[in-house]
Amino acid sequence: MKKLRPSGGYRSSASFQTATIIYDxxxxFCEKFLDARSRTVDQMVQAARSGRQNIAEGSRCAATSSQTELRLVNVARASLEELLLDYEDYLRHRRLPQWAPDGPEASSVRAIAAQLRRQDRTDPTNPSDxxxxxxxxxxxxxxxxxxxxxxxxxxxxxxxxxxQANYLLDRQIAALEAAFIEDGGYSEQLATERLRQRRKEQTDRANTTDRTDxxxxxxxxxxxxxMALRTAKGGKNPGSQxxxxxxxxxxxxxxxx
Incomplete structure (x- = not known):
């Protein structure tokens, strides 16, 4: 049976792939540079994990609840924002430099993401893919x-x-919100599909009925x-034709x- 709304497929999404790198x-990073007994370690690892896992869970919920999907993707976005602050705090508290957003170092990291996009969709053997x-x-x-x-x-x-992940999630959230406004939630789509199916069945029955009978x-x-068929509304035999x-x-x- 065809699903009303697709779900899953998160493993091929750029947001999930980027969140996986961030989590790992x-x-x-915490194992090497932070005290394992520090509460910060648990907070950072949990925030990174939440960013990744909620993208996956939201994708799986897409088939039955667009609102749940949207909520979970927002949770992923918030978790990564929390993690971002933790890394900024780490640098600031140790008086370490933070790269300028448009500096050469940051640009070099962003350049890797461009390689992850398919350059030539017509040639699956393209080594740049x-x-x-x-x-x-x-x-x-x-x-x-x-x-x-x-x-x-x-x-x-x-x-x-x-x-990068936050940028991708912001776009994903905007698309989900637009789709929800345009197409409605799962319940609305289910009711519409049910009505469409009923109308189709009625049309099919009408088309196959032998009118000569x-x-x-x-x-x-x-x-x-x-003369025409009538239905009695009263009298001795109400409801009879x-x-x-x-x-x-x-x-x-x-x-x-």
């Missing part, structure tokens, strides 16, 4: 920053990735005019069926 990089890489292969593209011994280098690169109206015994003259009330001719 955060786990290893990196959309089908595994998570490990995709992470390796950023290894020069994410595996660096310099904490500031790692933190700044992850900040760049968070900005219906009784042919006899002539009126009083005036000879056309009979032939009545179409010239009623001038002619009150009737016949039983």
């Amino acid at each position: 990089a955060t786990v290893w 990196l959309t089908d890489l595994s998570d490990q292969q995709r992470y390796a593209l950023y290894a020069r920053w994410l595996e660096a011994e310099d904490a500031a280098l790692r933190a700044n690169a992850i900040i760049c990735l968070i900005h 219906l009784p042919q109206p006899p002539p009126c015994p009083k005036c000879g005019g056309l 009979f032939w009545g003259c179409t010239h009623y009330p001038e002619c009150k001719g009737t016949l039983p069926i």
Whole structure:
């Protein structure tokens, strides 16, 4: 049975792929540069995980609840914003430099994302097409920053990735909101589909009915005019059908069926 609304497919989305890199990089950043007993470690790892997992969960909920999908994607966006602040705090508290958004370092990190977009969709063997890489292969593209011994280098690169993920999620949220306004929620779509199916069934029945099976109206015994099927509203047999003259009330001719 065809689903009314598609769901899943999150693994191929740029937002989920970027969030996966951020989650992995955060786990290893915390292991290397922060005290495992620090509450900050748990907060950062959980925020990174929430950003990734809520994208996936929202995608899976898309089939039955567009509102739930939208809410979960917003949760993912908020979690990554929280993580962004944690990395900025890390740099500021240690008096480490933060890259300028349009500086050469940040531009180098952003350039990797451009490689992940399919350059030639007509040629699946094109070596510049990196959309089908595994998570490990995709992470390796950023290894020069994410595996660096310099904490500031790692933190700044992850900040760049968070900005990319947030940009993608903002676009995703805007598209979901527009679709909800345009098409309605799942319940509305389900009701519309149900009504469409009922109308189709009625049309199919009408098209397959043999009209010759219906009784042919006899002539009126009083005036000879056309007669039509009528339903008694009162009298001895309310609800029963009979032939009545179409010239009623001038002619009150009737016949039983």
